Amino acid sequence: MNTLIAIVVPTVVLIAYVATASATPRSRRREAARRARRVTRHPALANLGDVHRRLDAELPAAHADFVMSRVVRHRVDAVTLWTWLDRLGAEALVLALAAGHGYAGLLRILRDERPYDDSEARLLAELSEPELFQLAAA
Secondary structure (H helix, E strand, O other): OHHHHHHHHHHHHHHHHHHHOOOOHHHHHHHHHHHHHHHHHOHHHOOHHHHHHHHHHHOOHHHHHHHHHHHHHHOOOHHHHHHHHHHOOHHHHHHHHHOOOOHHHHHHHHHOOOOOOHHHHHHHHHHHOHHHHHHHHO
């Protein structure tokens, strides 16, 4: 019985340590790259964390924060955002949200067959959120 305890307890402790050990920066980068490839192949798996990472990579910090705050306010789901980013890009998402399009507006634009008119969205966005675009110009 003592032998069994002497073998089982260290084994359990070792398994618990390995399972909770923090990942190295290299393994975290590798995991993030793997996740990005998987979500790119299967957009239905996207979550808001994936969208946030992509926005951080493609936009200035002020614009990415603005988009995420509007996403939370309008309760836009991650799959819609990922589809928008694939089709129209991150800058168009900033313009659309700043122009006052909510969740329904984003879906309507994605559904339309005609190309997205970003000049109209840019004008509306600059009128409704001037401080956001003054930061980008500076």
